[in-house]
Amino acid sequence: MGSRPKLTRQRRMEILEAAVEMIVERGLPETRVADVAERAGTSAALVLYYFDSKDRLLTEALSYVEDRFYLQAFHDLTGIDSASERLAVLIARSCPPSGGDANGDWRLWFELWTRALRDPETARKRAALDRRWRATIADVVRDGQRSGEFASVDADDLALELASLIDGLAIQVVLEDPEVGPDRMRRICLEAAGRALEIDLSAFVPAPSTMTAPRTARAHVSAAEE
Amino acid sequence: MGSRPKLTRQRRMEILEAAVEMIVERGLPETRVADVAERAGTSAALVLYYFDSKDRLLTEALSYVEDRFYLQAFHDLTGIDSASERLAVLIARSCPPSGGDANGDWRLWFELWTRALRDPETARKRAALDRRWRATIADVVRDGQRSGEFASVDADDLALELASLIDGLAIQVVLEDPEVGPDRMRRICLEAAGRALEIDLSAFVPAPSTMTAPRTARAHVSAAEE
DNA sequence: AAGGCTCCTGACTCGCCGTTCAGCCAACGG
DNA sequence: CCGTTGGCTGAACGGCGAGTCAGGAGCCTT
Numbered sequence: 001m002g003s004r005p006k007l008t009r010q011r012r013m014e015i016l017e018a019a020v021e022m023i024v025e026r027g028l029p030e031t032r033v034a035d036v037a038e039r040a041g042t043s044a045a046l047v048l049y050y051f052d053s054k055d056r057l058l059t060e061a062l063s064y065v066e067d068r069f070y071l072q073a074f075h076d077l078t079g080i081d082s083a084s085e086r087l088a089v090l091i092a093r094s095c096p097p098s099g100g101d102a103n104g105d106w107r108l109w110f111e112l113w114t115r116a117l118r119d120p121e122t123a124r125k126r127a128a129l130d131r132r133w134r135a136t137i138a139d140v141v142r143d144g145q146r147s148g149e150f151a152s153v154d155a156d157d158l159a160l161e162l163a164s165l166i167d168g169l170a171i172q173v174v175l176e177d178p179e180v181g182p183d184r185m186r187r188i189c190l191e192a193a194g195r196a197l198e199i200d201l202s203a204f205v206p207a208p209s210t211m212t213a214p215r216t217a218r219a220h221v222s223a224a225e226e
Numbered sequence: 227m228g229s230r231p232k233l234t235r236q237r238r239m240e241i242l243e244a245a246v247e248m249i250v251e252r253g254l255p256e257t258r259v260a261d262v263a264e265r266a267g268t269s270a271a272l273v274l275y276y277f278d279s280k281d282r283l284l285t286e287a288l289s290y291v292e293d294r295f296y297l298q299a300f301h302d303l304t305g306i307d308s309a310s311e312r313l314a315v316l317i318a319r320s321c322p323p324s325g326g327d328a329n330g331d332w333r334l335w336f337e338l339w340t341r342a343l344r345d346p347e348t349a350r351k352r353a354a355l356d357r358r359w360r361a362t363i364a365d366v367v368r369d370g371q372r373s374g375e376f377a378s379v380d381a382d383d384l385a386l387e388l389a390s391l392i393d394g395l396a397i398q399v400v401l402e403d404p405e406v407g408p409d410r411m412r413r414i415c416l417e418a419a420g421r422a423l424e425i426d427l428s429a430f431v432p433a434p435s436t437m438t439a440p441r442t443a444r445a446h447v448s449a450a451e452e
Numbered sequence: 453a454a455g456g457c458t459c460c461t462g463a464c465t466c467g468c469c470g471t472t473c474a475g476c477c478a479a480c481g482g
Numbered sequence: 483c484c485g486t487t488g489g490c491t492g493a494a495c496g497g498c499g500a501g502t503c504a505g506g507a508g509c510c511t512t
Contacts, residue, residue: 007459027344029255032499043461048501110340116401117333118253127403160406161414164394169386171393175342177353180386188387195421233489258469269491270470280470 012050015040019061024104028058028111062115062122065108066129073136083144088204090140091189094166095182096173106174109167134159144197151198158196165192238276241266245287250330254284254337288341288348291334292355299362309370314430316366317415320392321408322399332400335393360385370423377424384422391418 018040022031033054037044051057076093080086096103116123138159144150166189172180190201244266248257259280263270277283302319306312322329342349364385370376392415398406416427 011459027255027340029253033501034499044500045461045463045502046459049460052501054500107343110336110343113397113401114253114336114340117336123401126401130398130403131405157414157417160395160398160410161391161418164398164414165387165391166394167397168390168393168395171339172356172386172390175339175349175352177356179357184386188383188390191383192387192418192422196418237489259471260469271472271491272489274471275490 008050011042011046015042015047015050015057016061016064019057020065020104020108023058023061023111024107028115031058033057059121062108062112063125065105066125069105070129070132073133077136077140082149082204083140083147084149084199084201085204085206086140087137087144087193088190088201089206090137091162091166091193091201092186092206094170094189095185096170098173098182103174106170110171110174130163134163137162141197149197149199151196153196158193161196162189162193165189234276237268237272241268241273241276241283242287242290245283246291246330246334249284249287249337250333254341257284259283285347288334288338289351291331292351295331296355296358299359303362303366308375308430309366309373310375310425310427311430311432312366313363313370313419314416314427315432316363317388317392317419317427318412318432320396320415321411322396324399324408329400332396336397336400356389360389363388367423375423375425377422379422384419387422388415388419391415 015036019031019036022035022039026035033047034044036057037047040047047057048054051060073090073093076089077086080089096106112122112126116126134156138155141150141153141155141158145152145155169180169185169188173182173185186205187202190205194201241262245257245262248261248265252258252261259273260270262283263273266273273283274280277286299316299319302315303312306315322332338348338352342352360382364381367376367379367381367384371378371381395406395411395414399408399411412431413428416431420427
């Protein structure tokens, strides 16, 4: 199998990338194949040629970003050994930027959630992704407890609490509630985590200069599945 | 003005009610006027006769449920004098029921969030509603602090934290993550609030029998606006 | 050179759905 | 009675957008 699918791969990627952009801009249900085609610089027919239907296109686009997100998160966390710092970084990179510029990832989660309400397949994948994410947090917590940095609380409960707190706050930030900006979001998350773990995390927050995401993770894995 | 708008009022309500049901079932963007008409037992033309366009219909439907939600919440909280109990009730009634039956309100918030991503009007109204909601929580917190039940923390910060935690957890529950059910959600919220306020809230949780919402608030106010 | 294969496209079909319109019917006022 | 008004509708219109199809242009093999 797979004799010379070089160009095919490339094209599929380009189209997926275009699809993601369009979904962020126009929303999942109102994204038209023609939009994606135009953004990718080709014809609508080609898009349907690679992905048999609009629905499959959108589904693959969502899996694509899910993979990308998790790899990015994983990447950002490796190389840091202090559990406190890992937790602080994890929180910091979860805060959507203030301007309506690059919070595209969060916008995608919104779309994912509403789609998951009706599409069981999406629901399954989303739940799996979120479990992995919470497990990552829980691991950091356990690390810190082993090293004595953190107090002893149930790591899974705290992971769920933190992940949920982040989600809920991100909603406000992304929707530009004037009372809730990224700074306040970060502070509240750090305080909540610190309160539970009995530690002051504010000292571990990374310099904001390196905070902007390192662009293009170029994920070479396909749908991780559970 | 308003000579005999009796039937008109009635019909408008029926249609709005039908619209809300359809939005919960099919989702905001894929709700068709014909669906709403059928559910309301009339013709599509009539729906357009009362509400000039599909867009206006959906907008009004959303305002309608926003009002209904807030009145319901307000109603559930009056008559309880202990701040601790008020807080526990507030948390308890925020947990979506387990089955996919009656968590319609939460499904609507999902739709609202994604719509707010692109429609500034929706965004404004949503932000106002959420601010009111957080203010309600903050008031309860301040009450408890005045009475000495709660420790002294910033009430507004804690209100934001709690409201966000509830939102984030509700996402998992509504999307039926097998690891996160209503019970665990309630427990986590109570623990988080208790940790911040230095009090054990678990004793104040209301009997689960009276937990199911008292049906039909019959809001007679129109769009509260900010 | 010829054939075949892969990638690609413009132009079309077809169903769906919001919206419009011309008019119906029942009540009611004079 | 008859006219008018208010509530209501079936039928038609029109645009939009997903998916199809017949073919075309380049490249690789033989």
